Amino acid sequence: MNPEWEARADLVVVGTGVAGLTAALRARELGLRVLVVTKASGADGNTRWAQGGVAVVLPGEHEPGDTVSRHVADTLVAGAGLCEADAVSAIVADGPDAVSRLLARGAVFDTAEDGRLARTREGGHSTFRVVHAGGDATGAEVERALLAATRDGRIPVLEDHVAVDALRTPLGAVCGLLVLDGAGVPGVLGAPAVLLASGGLGQLYRATSNPEVATGDGLALALRAGAVAADVEFVQFHPTVLYTGRGARGRCPLITEAVRGEGAVLVDATGERVMRGVHPLEDLAPRDVVAAAITRHLALERGGVDDHVFLDATGLDAEHFRARFPTVSAACLAAGVDPAVDAIPVAPAAHFACGGVVSTVDGRTGVTGLYAAGEVARTGLHGANRLASNSLLEGLVVGARTAEAVAADLALGLLAEPRAALVPGLPTAPVADRDLLQRVMSRYAAIGRDAEGLAVVGSVLDLSTTNRVLRTRALVEDAALTLAARALIAAAAERTESRGCHVRTDFTDRDDARWQRSQVVRLTPTGQPVLADPVLVRGAA
Incomplete structure (x- = not known):
């Protein structure tokens, strides 16, 4: 295929949420040429809808007796045995600096009568440590500040362009993206580093707190590019x-x-x-x-x-x-x-995907040149259930760390040259009717699942999908939802216990002897999601 236009950068960021914009700003500070791409407008991501705040233990502004260690402990308890302790410790410990950088970028948080940041308490927290803005409009203020800083930093944001597929070298390294504009015109964004910060997959279900853009695009793109995912059965309601x-x-x-x-x-x-x-x-x-x-x-x-x-x-x-x-x-x-x-x-x-593309706390996946941060990523912070207000924290911390990782990988010559990319044609993928998919997922794969219901979802998807060329944004989204649903039910059917967000009515007990481990999903050569060796969770390091 001959794309009709082309652009180049050192780093292409997919998504304009907290993780993506934080990464773009930090990468620009480090001297990288950055391009941000989003399928909607810059303000249409999930970040703006985050109400509660940012969970963080700020020096001199925390509740008496609160510590980073207590925040770590609360996160581990909420994660129901599946968090990675080293990832939790790293992200939570970096929280104070990340929030301080956000404040320096112009974010305005609520203050108490003593002039310090106001704090509230949310579910799973042992104390008052959640800082907030606009009362219950924290996400909107974080987004406003980051978008303003992006404009001030002259970081280009390519709106109304959906990422369809990764560009890869003959050796499998990612070095850019194939995208479609709003009219369906294909183009190429060449870059040795691509960061997926595209959010979650709440539109798998009929009712969700997520906006309409949360269709699992990043998860599907990463799987097709050879990355693996983990903990996808854990969707927090x-x-x-x-x-x-x-x-x-x-x-x-x-x-x-x-x-x-x-x-x-x-x-x-x-x-x-x-x-x-x-x-x-x-x-x-x-x-x-x-x-x-x-x-x-x-x-x-x-x-x-x-x-x-x-x-x-x-x-x-x-x-x-x-x-x-x-x-x-x-x-x-x-x-x-x-x-x-x-x-x-x-x-x-449906609210938050606790699993996603397997990545380190520095955003690296198991595929050279492909990085992930935010809700699309599985860093090990959330485990089987996310602690309230840890999501904005994760985006701020991992977004900045990913930019630093990209800069380091570029300096060491570890990334591929975009000119080596094989430019594919528009991919063909199974696509299910979205309304039907949402109905069966809400009925059989939401809160309270069993083997019979999960099998029903699988059968419905098998019978109702058709292979389509992904030539429009709607088809890209529906193909992503179809792949995400199949990955979720494969993992949910295998996990014969109840843990965190995953509740099985036919296996009501938690089974640490067998199931205190993450499940990994990869694609077969024919594009089918299957469970893989759990050691691949560590393969992103």
Whole structure:
């Protein structure tokens, strides 16, 4: 294929979220030529929707007795035995410097009366260590500051261009991307380093906190390029997404768990406390515990009659609530709910992919020239369940570390020359109908899975997919969702236990003797996702 246009850089970054923009800014500081590409606009990523904040232990601004070690310990507990302790320690320890750099770039965080950064507490945290901005608009402020710094740094951002496939040398090194513009015109971005910072895959499910761009594109591209993925069966469902009626579709407003950190509690239609006696932290238990408890409560205690519970914040000061949670307040009022007098209807919805492309804390994957950071990556930080507000932290830390790794790899001559790339034609891939895929994934592969249901998903996908040339953004996205779904159900069917975000109704117990390990997924030469040797988790180092 002859692409109709071409551009070159030292580093191409896919995505305009916190990880991608942080990496681009740091790479520019290190003297690299950087190009950022996004399939939508620069402001359309998932970062802007992050409400809670950044979990970090800042020197001189932390709760008495809080330490980096305590933050590490809370992360390991939330990860349910599958975190990599060295990765957790490295990322959490780098958090204070990363947040300080963000503040230096112009981000404005909320302050307390003493002038220090205000802190809140979220599920799974043993203390108040989550710093926030705009009350409950932390992601929006982080995105604003990073986009402004990108413009000030004159880093080009190529909008409305979807990454279709990696360019590779005959030896398999990645050295650029094949992309399509909004009109479907193909082009080539040549670069010895490509960073995938493309976010998650919430659109696998009918209801999600994610925007419409979260379709797993980076995961699919990396697998096709020869990288491996791990922990893909662990998709975190946020326990409190605003319930807007049966059959809700697409992005649903998030009700940050900082609301529970301020004292709100979960109740059912009769006023019974949902989390009482379930976990020592009750309403502030880790997200997987709360989401699963809500699901069990609805299925068992209420006989499956209801499909949502309520978050009761009526005991909180109404004026403080509106000031502290302006985004939540606006979303509730738009739905006809006044949190000052009404309990907020909520239900779990797909939120965060804990697994992804296997990478180090410096963003390196097992494929030369291919890097990954943010939600698309599996660094070992999250394990089987993400600790609240560790995602922005990870993006800030790993984004900067990845830029430094790219600069080092370039200086050492470890990366390929883009002129050696083989320019492929537009790939052909299996594509399922998105509505059908979302319906079967939501019914059989969300919270509460069993062997029979997972087999149903596999059969439906096998019967309903057709091979299509990926000549439009929609086809690229639907092919990515199809591949992500197949990878997820393969791993979920094999893991015959319940752990973290992965809840099996036919294997309800956690089995450390057999399953305290990650599962790795790779593609066969024919493009089918299969489970691989777990040692490949370390193969990215």
